[in-house]
Amino acid sequence: MQDPRAEILRKAAELFAQKGYSESSLNELARAMNYSKGAIYNYFSSKQEIYDAIIIFTLTGLYETAAKAVKEADPPVERLRHYMMAHARFLADNYDCFVTMLVGFSGMANAELKDDALRLRDAHEGLLRQILAAGIADGSFRGIDAAMTGRAVLSLLSWMVRWFKPGGKKSAEDVAQDYFDLVLRGMQPREG
Amino acid sequence: MQDPRAEILRKAAELFAQKGYSESSLNELARAMNYSKGAIYNYFSSKQEIYDAIIIFTLTGLYETAAKAVKEADPPVERLRHYMMAHARFLADNYDCFVTMLVGFSGMANAELKDDALRLRDAHEGLLRQILAAGIADGSFRGIDAAMTGRAVLSLLSWMVRWFKPGGKKSAEDVAQDYFDLVLRGMQPREG
Numbered sequence: 001m002q003d004p005r006a007e008i009l010r011k012a013a014e015l016f017a018q019k020g021y022s023e024s025s026l027n028e029l030a031r032a033m034n035y036s037k038g039a040i041y042n043y044f045s046s047k048q049e050i051y052d053a054i055i056i057f058t059l060t061g062l063y064e065t066a067a068k069a070v071k072e073a074d075p076p077v078e079r080l081r082h083y084m085m086a087h088a089r090f091l092a093d094n095y096d097c098f099v100t101m102l103v104g105f106s107g108m109a110n111a112e113l114k115d116d117a118l119r120l121r122d123a124h125e126g127l128l129r130q131i132l133a134a135g136i137a138d139g140s141f142r143g144i145d146a147a148m149t150g151r152a153v154l155s156l157l158s159w160m161v162r163w164f165k166p167g168g169k170k171s172a173e174d175v176a177q178d179y180f181d182l183v184l185r186g187m188q189p190r191e192g
Numbered sequence: 193m194q195d196p197r198a199e200i201l202r203k204a205a206e207l208f209a210q211k212g213y214s215e216s217s218l219n220e221l222a223r224a225m226n227y228s229k230g231a232i233y234n235y236f237s238s239k240q241e242i243y244d245a246i247i248i249f250t251l252t253g254l255y256e257t258a259a260k261a262v263k264e265a266d267p268p269v270e271r272l273r274h275y276m277m278a279h280a281r282f283l284a285d286n287y288d289c290f291v292t293m294l295v296g297f298s299g300m301a302n303a304e305l306k307d308d309a310l311r312l313r314d315a316h317e318g319l320l321r322q323i324l325a326a327g328i329a330d331g332s333f334r335g336i337d338a339a340m341t342g343r344a345v346l347s348l349l350s351w352m353v354r355w356f357k358p359g360g361k362k363s364a365e366d367v368a369q370d371y372f373d374l375v376l377r378g379m380q381p382r383e384g
Contacts, residue, residue, distance in 0.1 A: 022214045148370045155351035156344055163343070178340045185378040 005043050008033070009057055010096075012050045017099035021051060051100070052113045058097040059120035065090040066127055076135030077184065080153075083128055084176040087157045091164075092172035098161045125150055135187070142189040153183060197235050200225070201249055202288075204242045209291035213243060243292070244305045250289040251312035257282040258319055268327030269376065272345075275320055276368040279349045283356075284364035290353045317342055327379070334381040345375060 011033050015024045026047050030037045044050045069086035073079045091098050128150045135141040156179045164172060203225050207216045218239050222229045236242045261278035265271045283290050320342045327333040348371045356364060 144374075145370070148367075149374060151355070152348055152371055152374055155348050158354070159347035159351045162350070175340075178337070179344055182336075182341065182344055182378040183374060185380075186374040186376065188377075 004039075008035075008040060008043055008050065009054050012047075013054050013094075013096035013100045016051065016054070017096035021047075021100070049110070052110050054097055054100050055117050056113055056120070058094060058101050059117055059124070061094065062087065062090050063120050063124040063127070066124060070127060070131065076131050076138065076140045079131045080128075080135070080184070081177075081180050083131060084153065084157065084180050085173050087124075087154075088160065088172035088176035091157065091160055092166045095161070095166050102158075102161050125154060128153060132187075139189065141187045144187055149183075149187060153179075156183070196231075200227075200232060200235055200242065201246050204239075205246050205286075205288035205292045208243065208246070209288035213239075213292070241302070244302050246289050246292050247309050248305055248312070250286060250293050251309055251316070253286065254279065254282050255312050255316040255319070258316060262319060262323065268323050268330065268332045271323045272320075272327070272376070273369075273372050275323060276345065276349065276372050277365050279316075279346075280352065280364035280368035283349065283352055284358045287353070287358050294350075294353050317346060320345060324379075331381065333379045336379055341375075341379060345371075348375070 008029070012024075012029055015029055015032060019028075024047070026037055026040060029035075029047075029050075030040055033040075044053065066083050066086045069082040070079045073082040129146045132141060132144065132146040132149055136143060136146065157176065160172065160175060164175060166172065200221070204216075204221055207221055207224060211220075216239070218229055218232060221227075221239075221242075222232055225232075236245065258275050258278045261274040262271045265274040321338045324333060324336070324338040324341055328335060328338065349368065352364065352367060356367060358364065
């Protein structure tokens with residue numbers, strides 16, 4: 001096993017997403033991985049610590065994936081599209097982590113990590129607001145409220161975890177493209 | 193107490209929303225209501241039964257509130273606005289119920305009620321799709337995908353339970369109005 005820590009997180013997210021956090025145990029996790037419980041304790045001291053690590057992993061990856069996608073794109077409309085696509089793709093690729101996170105963002109125990117999680121979430125939202133502000137500034141978007149519009153975009157993407165299943169007819173990026181088309185026109189200036 | 197059943201649901205939702213379902217007990221609920229545990233058993237046989245009843249109450253109220261709001265409105269664009277406003281208002285008025293529902297829709301134990309819940313959710317979504325289909329038919333909306341667009345509208349509204357707090361600067365209806373403005377233009381035909 002290349003990276004046991006990452007593998008434990010992946011398997012734990014699968015278990016939490018399937019059975020719920022409260023109903024899952026480290027014994028089950030160890031069994032599912034063909035690990036001894038002691039082997040897991042080499043990396044994490046508790047189920048709660050694993051849960052917290054999943055949240056941080058998910059939010060870090062989400063932000064970094066979006067930031068990377070946006071960096072390559074220009075102008076603001078394209079950056080918005082790349083942001084939405086990257087978010088949707090990362091959600092599909094890490095579906096169990098998102099289900100785990102949705103079940104209880106507030107369930108994190110480690111206060112410091114909780115602050116980290118909030119910072120990461122804010123960074124991801126901040127990236128989007130910057131794109132919107134740039135588009136308002138250069139006239140790509142009408143004088144929308146960047147905070148409200150950013151929240152709308154993230155609501156669309158975040159709620160996917162409640163209904164979208166990877167491997168279906170539409171990919172996560174197909175859905176993101178539909179949403180992009182829908183909100184883009186609401187954000188553009190009226191055509192003269 | 194006028195309607196002890198409704199009062200138990202209301203108080204239980206408050207407790208579940210605050211502490212989480214697993215962490216809440218009937219003993220706490222009874223204490224919070226100045227009831228004996230036996231008094232609660234006159235109406236519900238278990239915590240799970242109360243949870244299930246909250247979901248059905250919430251989905252029934254949501255659908256009926258939206259259906260009533262829509263009935264009085266015409267044409268499709270106005271019906272869409274009324275639908276979104278009614279949904280947002282009902283969410284704000286029954287915030288704890290929505291938090292309880294979000295925490296675990298799949299947590300319902302009674303299979304028959306679970307089917308009822310799915311039917312109610314589908315009815316609420318169906319109402320919206322009818323509005324969108326009527327608007328496409330009469331040219332108010334461009335040839336959008338009613339299923340996708342309906343899902344987008346409900347995603348915006350449903351995600352509110354994750355960030356919106358009643359009693360803040362913006363009312364739930366203010367938010368719904370912003371969302372309406374944003375998506376409406378994405379749904380309208382291009383102006384010639």
